[in-house]
Amino acid sequence: xxxxxxxxxxxxxxxxxxxxxxxxxxxxxxxxxxxxxxxxxxxxxxxxxxxxxxxxxxxxxxxxxxxxxxxxxxxxxxxxxxxxxxxxxxxxxxxxxxxxxxxxxxxxxxxxxxxxx
Amino acid sequence: xxxxxxxxxxxxxxxxxxxxxxxxxxxxxxxxxxxxxxxxxxxxxxxxxxxxxxxxxxxxxxxxxxxxxxxxxxxxxxxxxxxxxxxxxxxxxxxxxxxxxxxxxxxxxxxxxxx
Numbered sequence: 001x002x003x004x005x006x007x008x009x010x011x012x013x014x015x016x017x018x019x020x021x022x023x024x025x026x027x028x029x030x031x032x033x034x035x036x037x038x039x040x041x042x043x044x045x046x047x048x049x050x051x052x053x054x055x056x057x058x059x060x061x062x063x064x065x066x067x068x069x070x071x072x073x074x075x076x077x078x079x080x081x082x083x084x085x086x087x088x089x090x091x092x093x094x095x096x097x098x099x100x101x102x103x104x105x106x107x108x109x110x111x112x113x114x115x116x117x
Numbered sequence: 118x119x120x121x122x123x124x125x126x127x128x129x130x131x132x133x134x135x136x137x138x139x140x141x142x143x144x145x146x147x148x149x150x151x152x153x154x155x156x157x158x159x160x161x162x163x164x165x166x167x168x169x170x171x172x173x174x175x176x177x178x179x180x181x182x183x184x185x186x187x188x189x190x191x192x193x194x195x196x197x198x199x200x201x202x203x204x205x206x207x208x209x210x211x212x213x214x215x216x217x218x219x220x221x222x223x224x225x226x227x228x229x230x231x232x
Contacts, residue, residue, distance in 0.1 A: 111160040
């Protein structure tokens with residue numbers, strides 16, 4: 001299957017700092033990537049759709065000024081959690097659709113675990 | 118609002134038996150269906166996709182699709198302890214014909230294979 005990577009795999013930061021998470025498609029180009037968040041024992045929650053060369057589309061209730069998304073190339077999307085607080089501690093996962101493969105197949109990165117102290 | 122429904126479980130199956138996971142979806146126009154496996158603390162992993170009515174087999178996994186009943190299932194034969202995970206049923210939000218299609222996930226069924 002397609003390979004999607006994320007970096008870092010885990011991060012611990014102090015409250016008030018900003019954290020950047022990278023999502024890369026390693027063997028295919030992706031004009032669209034997706035960012036999810038998952039709290040322990042809960043379902044995946046889609047946060048936003050990242051579009052290469054244009055603004056991200058955020059799901060209802062997700063603060064776009066707090067979760068900054070940049071999709072500057074066909075293989076890289078970044079999520080920046082600005083002024084992180086303990087309640088932002090979660091498992092952040094990205095996914096990507098293969099552009100030439102229709103039918104909406106998404107491949108997930110391994111996730112980034114964020115702990116805000 | 119398009120929906121994907123799954124029994125949350127937990128579903129407990131003895132080792133070596135067949136595990137049967139079920140999913141229903143609300144959008145009759147859906148064309149693509151996916152099963153993901155998620156181990157605790159890990160991200161989802163695609164294990165099966167199915168687009169046509171009937172069965173699709175891949176190793177110990179069989180996906181079954183019945184569009185008339187809006188029902189998709191996943192069978193795991195010869196269940197192993199390593200199959201213990203949460204299984205997510207997923208359907209693209211726009212029929213899957215756009216690379217920008219979001220995926221609607223079911224809440225997942227937690228499967229436990231007991232030795």
